[in-house]
Amino acid sequence: MAQDVYKRLAKHLDDLPGGFPATESGVELKILQKLFTPEQAELALGTTLIPEEARVIARRAGLSSEEAASRLDQMVQQGLILGIYPPQRAPLYMAAQYVIGIWEYNVNSLDQELVELMNQYVSTLFDxxxxxxxxxxxxxxxxxxxxxxxxxxxxxxxxxxxxxxxxxxxxxxxxxxxxxxxxxxxxxxxxxxxxxxxxxxxxxxxxxxxxxxxxxxxxxxxxxxxxxxxxxxxxxxxxxxxxxxxxxxxxxxxxxxxxxxxxxxxxxxxxxxxxxxxxxxxxxxxxxxxxxxxxxxxxxxxxxxxxxxxxxxxxxxxxxxxxxxxxxxxxxQRPVPATFQEAVMDLARARGKMGATSLALMGLKSKLDRFLASKD
Missing domain, CATH: 3.30.70.20 (Alpha-Beta Plaits)
Known part of the structure; x- marks a missing residue:
């Protein structure tokens, strides 16, 4: 069961613009096992590229809002997801890509095993x-x-x-x-x-x-x-x-x-x-x-x-x-996108990810989950 959640998380990350391609050796799963607990991997599956409150992600994960918020804050601190903390408003959480993202956010958490795993995997990321x-x-x-x-x-x-x-x-x-x-x-x-x-x-x-x-x-x-x-x-x-x-x-x-x-x-x-x-x-x-x-x-x-x-x-x-x-x-001269978000979406399109339909569905699901979470 634990192995299954890491496979699902790997696919989840690969569907993001930066990608997280699979290997024959499965080294990418070892990286995720090193970084995420099974519970954190399951919760990360509920995050998307749309910033959302803990109560919305909690509903997807079957957790209370308080428990989800506590776990999500810890995951932000560990560099596993992104957190936005606007003044006098509820924090927002969203998925982080593996590169540039989770890997770089863990600069203070490197150990020999993680370095060796990344060195085995890095060539797969280069397309x-x-x-x-x-x-x-x-x-x-x-x-x-x-x-x-x-x-x-x-x-x-x-x-x-x-x-x-x-x-x-x-x-x-x-x-x-x-x-x-x-x-x-x-x-x-x-x-x-x-x-x-x-x-x-x-x-x-x-x-x-x-x-x-x-x-x-x-x-x-x-x-x-x-x-x-x-x-x-x-x-x-x-x-x-x-x-x-x-x-x-x-x-x-x-x-x-x-x-x-x-x-x-x-x-x-x-x-x-x-x-x-x-x-x-x-x-x-x-x-x-x-x-x-x-x-x-x-x-x-x-x-x-x-x-x-x-x-x-x-x-x-x-x-x-x-x-x-x-x-x-x-x-x-290559045109330089106006924002980093535009550059990320250019990458997604080049990888055949995040088409208009999938983006529309993501937005609709987020709106529906936000509405349902407000009724809980």
């Missing part, structure tokens, strides 16, 4: 065909790689994104943390995940990370450039986070690195231009590139444009000015 339709990674240039001649949208420039934020929290990088636990990885910046707005409030409520001001956030971005970290904001014009990522630990960059054409799977408005006459063959850019897009030929740098993410790490430390960023032609 190049889906990513080519709905990119799961967007890069923006490090600040020093842009000059006054660049026309940059506010959501394409890290400093401008920071300037828009009223609430900022920095959290540990789960990728570097898990690699460290496995005896691998690097010693680059650990506090490297900047979370904004509602996400920052939720992280703070759960005791994950620490609240910082704009000045410290800019210092973190400066350190990220020094450490050679790729800036990955959410793929939305209203940015909800920026992760500072390395090619040796970041599971997304590692997956991209194994692909023959990483640039085709990434949303980036820029690419690299090389002036070979200015190149002095110092090879600093090769060391900085996280995608192996640069090589040396006849003592000059050579670019493979199909591997370039337009991150600017090579530009910011080029001593001769041989490397510059250039905006891609308009037809090669």
């Amino acid at each position: 190049p065909e889906t990513w080519s339709q709905a990119p799961q990674l967007r890069t923006i240039p490090v600040g020093r790689s842009l000059d006054a001649g660049h026309q940059v949208m506010p959501y394409e420039e890290a400093a401008a994104i920071i300037a828009q934020q009223k609430k900022i929290l920095v959290a540990p990088c789960i990728c570097r943390k898990e690699h460290k636990m496995a005896g691998q990885g690097c010693d680059r910046l650990l506090e490297a995940c900047l979370v904004f707005g509602a996400g920052a409030y939720l992280y703070e409520r759960r005791g994950v990370g620490r609240v910082i001001d704009q000045a410290e956030a800019l210092e973190i971005l400066k350190k990220a450039d020094e450490d050679g970290l790729v800036l990955q904001p959410s793929n939305s014009q209203k940015v909800i986070n920026i992760c500072c990522c390395c090619g040796c630990c970041c599971q997304v960059l590692l997956a991209l690195k194994r692909h023959p054409r990483p640039a085709s799977l990434v949303s980036s408005p820029f690419t690299l231009q090389v002036d070979t006459e200015l190149c002095i063959g110092c090879e600093v850019c090769q060391e900085r590139c996280q995608m192996d897009a640069l090589s040396m030929e006849n003592e000059h740098v050579l670019l493979d444009p199909e591997r370039c993410l337009g991150c600017g790490l090579c530009v910011s430390t080029c001593p001769s000015g041989a490397l510059t960023l250039a905006r891609k032609p308009q037809d090669q």
